[in-house]
Amino acid sequence: MGETAGSRAVSLNSHPAARTFSGTRCSVSLVLWSLVGCILMVHFYSLIPQKDKGEIRIGSSHLSVTRELEEVEEENLYLPPPRGKRSPRAVKRRGPRKPYSVVDEFLDESSELHALFFPDRKSAIDPNKRGKDSMYYYPGRLWLDTEGNPIQAHGGGILFDWRTETYYWYGENKDGPTYQAHRRAAARIDIIGVSCYSSKDLWEWTNEGIVLSGEGTNATHDLHVSNVLERPKVIYNDKSGQYVMWMHIDDANYTKASAGVAVSDSPTGPFTYLYSMRPHDFESRDMTIFKDDDGKAYLIYSSEDNSELHIGPLTDDYLNVTRVMRRILVGRHREAPALFKYEGTYYMITSGCTGWAPNRALAHAAESIMGPWETMGNPCVGGNKIFRSTTFFAQSTFVVPLPGLPGSFIFMADRWKPAELRDSRYVWLPLTVGGVADEPLEYNFGFPLWSRVSIYWHRRWRFPEEWQRTT
Template structure:
């Protein structure tokens, strides 16, 4: 009778060995990352570089969702893609899906543009509402598009486009205040830098909060210890420039004069602002500068510069990028030494 068990035993051992070999072969992929390394390849759970460029992040309960432009190689050139990743710690990210795979929604023609997707969750409608810069090849259409989903991981369906306040809109940013109010930031080449409040269903603009008379894009806002901090970058296309900040006690202003967030000769360490992430924990609050390091000739290889800001009492500065760790529960970060 024993001879009947030997093949099963060998099969079981062989299967176990296969699993162990696969595990150790992929241990670098499976291992949890402990640090954020600005400017480095940032792999997801599959070992692929995260593709969420010009993106934004929302937190639902204990999960962060990162949405951004999907720029991997081999995409259908007639479609535009937005990807979604999830994380519990802002360090290790799981690719969920391409939540947008959109064909030209308004017959804008070859080279049409979908950039800087930002998603808001509406607690009343239970809808995920995505805003994005929608444009034609020569950037003259200059509108925001809206797509909606019942789920964080898509699929998002195109609903409409419009010009907020009737004004041209190109680069957009998002801001959600501590009371849950939702705001859109958009760049108007003729007038400046708009901050507008969204309607209760997040499907339109309710009113303008501020028009900052400055030629800025890549808008980001955070509310920290009684002050609003706004960051923007100059209008230099793909080329990085010295990003600047201003402060105000109210979103309605008045705003202070804009100042550099980093030594100007570094061009914000070769990056452009896209968002500030507020991590409030049991011990402290960390404000993360979230930026893109664009590589226009190789978009799929564009990198991310995330660093905790030095912020408070009306001052804001971006430290020299170095590896760092983050405890999201405590809201505490630690700067690590450079790796040689």
Template sequence: MYDSIRPGQTWLDTNGNRIHAHAGSLLHEDGTYYWYGENKERTKPGSGIWTWGIRCYSSTDLYNWTDLGLIIPPVLDDPTSPLHPSQLIDRPHIVRNPRTGKYVCWLKIMGAGEEQLCTVLTADSLTGPYEIVRTGFSPLGMYAGDFDLVVDPVDGKGYYYFERVHSELICADLTADFTDVTGYYSTHFPRRHPPLVREAPAHFRRDGKHYLITSGTTWYYPNPSEVAVADTYHGPFTVLGDPHPPTATRTSFRSQITSVFQHPTQPDLYIALADRWLPRLSEEESDHHDAFHAHYSAKAAGLRPEPMPLPDADTSIADYVWLPIRFDGDTPVIEWHDEWRIEDVTTHRPAEADAAVAVPR
């Protein structure tokens, strides 16, 4: 039994197995937390398996997690299915539509080519079964990379933040059923090329302000995070800088933030959920920002770039770095803790409209 969160240490479920819920998020319903994400248990070098379905766990304390199994299992008999392990399923995000009562899951499918497409599934229950309702599509005609789904807690409207691959970040309005985009969108943080392009957007609200924490584009290698703030979902956003303390290598504690979770009973407790994809790399070995910059700068100039240092990654042993967010005025700050407890984090503000609206089930 755990009684604390220990960032960067191997986290086991109640059966004693390593937790596999990567690049996902948390939902809270009826006093229970649900943690879902990519199941990487079979993603070993040379396996040809990127993700073996989407796994989910439940908990009542955020420390001890019970394995609920694969809520979206792999499709093994059809290599062309977006759910086949060879199709590079990435970044699951699940939200509940307050109008339809449906759970809507978006997946990024990288496939074998250069394009990155979307697959959307729906279910009547958080734990499934899920049915594919859209697949192989490019939102707004764009290749869509890492993303986040957001539901407004007041009016129930949905938003889709995604990386327009190797270009900029997009905020797009979702249709009423959350399975497509309406066509209305805004663009943010345009960059010429990786590693400067922002990916892995994680949205949260506080005091009526909208925050986005993003990552640079350096494959599984960690890099400096960046936080920006706006008064609306569509911005404009003002960049505040790296929420992590300055270090020589600036690798966000060797992790990549995938989402931010607002605690349901401590309204000013926000938890940054991050993956440490390459736990065997030291802080110094993790820093490849300059190599990526040189590679893509040469490519943009029409030169032949040096090959990128991309060894086979054993993400079957990836760990998690969960840390509370402290606020210096309106500026988020993420500090390191070897160990911390939900009960020991002090928050000062009362519950407010940022908390999710309870929707009848």
């Protein structure tokens, strides 16, 4: 009669029937959860064999062909001792000196390491000199065209024109003096224009001249020499029959932050400049364009003070953006986007925002080009820790697919030389897609199912002979 709530609970739990019911409930829960776990495991393992079979199929078809490209090469760097000594009074007044890093050595023309990153003309890649070095790429070496002049196509991209079965490489011509508009401004050269080079084999390049020129007299023109023209990319519009160029247009202080458009009836120009705009009414700086398999084209650009990327489809004539836009990699501060597609999946390489100084690349993937995009980690393989953390001392600009070699691409990057921008170098390296990603994805709570993107460091490499015979 005087039973409390606590005693009732004790007596209830101590009842045999209650214990049986409780045990049964636990057993049912255990069985249910075990069943769910089994279903998930069966689903997971049903996915893995399919993916593995695909990789084995791809691997068996071209593994022997691309094995050289996928070999891991290591690098040893000797860092010179710290320069000079500071007096105790200076240390007390200014604090201890920041350790001199390899990136500092890279940017310092007086450094012992500088020549390693920017070898002189004696070692230049020269298509006119046949022999043991023929068809070999040497990342970072001076690269000459068929006339024996350094190629000037920085921040560029490549168009394959099936009508002429020719590759066209467009990029910034920086063959002018480097200077600063004011003391705190970034290094720059006056706008010269966009260069175009043509090739049948992606190694021997013929200079087709400047296809879009800077403006020397009209100070209000977007292409006036005092402004900025960067990262030109060209695609062909099958409906209009025009070659359409998009580029980053800015003023010397990088406050205009716009995208410019030009057109031509020929891949070798001349291109007619149309106008610039802020796409979707947002700032646009580092950018690229991508033409999908269905003919639709997209603009991808850094925005909001480079804190995020924006992506949206172009109009059918490729001359403007539509109203549709998605923000991606928000708050990640990524730039220099380079997109490509493989087996229905979209991939992208980006760099961090550190001015002319190199930084770590990241690879991203998406089922739809409009997102969501997931980050897969650093794609760089080989070299050493410093090489991988600096994208081999370069910055992404474009990714070129290799016809006939599924999952194989060329990663194009610029090794900037801010003290003399005309002497900036090209770092072209083999990129492959294949294998399960070895880093967990950021937004996926499950197992990563994207194939890994790998950019392999090589001091010297060339395409497999099987591919060369098809070009």
